[in-house]
Amino acid sequence: MAAAVWEFLGRFLRLFSMPTLSRHYHALPSVLVPLVSFSVFAFAMSPRGALAGAGTAPNAKLVKTGKTLFTKNCASCHGANAKGGVGPKLQGITASDARITKIIKNGKPGQMPAFGEKLKAADIRALIAYLRSLK
Numbered sequence: 001m002a003a004a005v006w007e008f009l010g011r012f013l014r015l016f017s018m019p020t021l022s023r024h025y026h027a028l029p030s031v032l033v034p035l036v037s038f039s040v041f042a043f044a045m046s047p048r049g050a051l052a053g054a055g056t057a058p059n060a061k062l063v064k065t066g067k068t069l070f071t072k073n074c075a076s077c078h079g080a081n082a083k084g085g086v087g088p089k090l091q092g093i094t095a096s097d098a099r100i101t102k103i104i105k106n107g108k109p110g111q112m113p114a115f116g117e118k119l120k121a122a123d124i125r126a127l128i129a130y131l132r133s134l135k
């Protein structure tokens with residue numbers, strides 16, 4: 001990380017100490033050098049997960065989070081793996097994301113508690129990703 005910063009600064013300073021080169025190609029180095037340096041810098045800054053995650057389904061992590069949240073908050077009524085219980089089976093649910101979000105937030109009076117206070121928007125997205133992953 002520190003190495004990338006020094007690399008960036010070094011190249012940037014060298015830009016001003018190349019009078020002969022820059023007389024002929026003055027536009028080229030001044031555009032390319034910062035661009036290359038910035039790419040190196042940006043690459044160094046990027047989270048490892050961006051590369052490590054390549055090849056895995058992009059929402060696999062979301063689905064896993066959703067399953068954990070479901071088991072904790074919903075399975076008591078909707079059954080393990082959402083196969084149904086006191087509450088209806090949610091596997092293969094066809095309702096839109098917006099509709100499911102609304103039901104989770106507001107609940108169903110007298111039947112299902114509202115989770116609007118308890119779950120964040122990201123939690124609800126994870127729950128929906130989990131439900132959509134079930135056939």
Ligand code: HEC
Nearest residue numbers: 073074077078086087088100103104108111112113115127
């Ligand atoms: C106390 C029991 C209970 C809990 C806990 C519960 N639900 Fe429900 N849920 C129900 C019942 C009962 C219904 C059916 C209501 C109806 O028929 O209108 C329902 C309906 C739903 C529906 C609509 C299903 C459809 O086909 O219209 C969704 C989606 C849903 N619940 C998701 C969840 C999620 C996600 C959680 C966890 C965050 C959860 N529920 C927790 C009892 C529960």
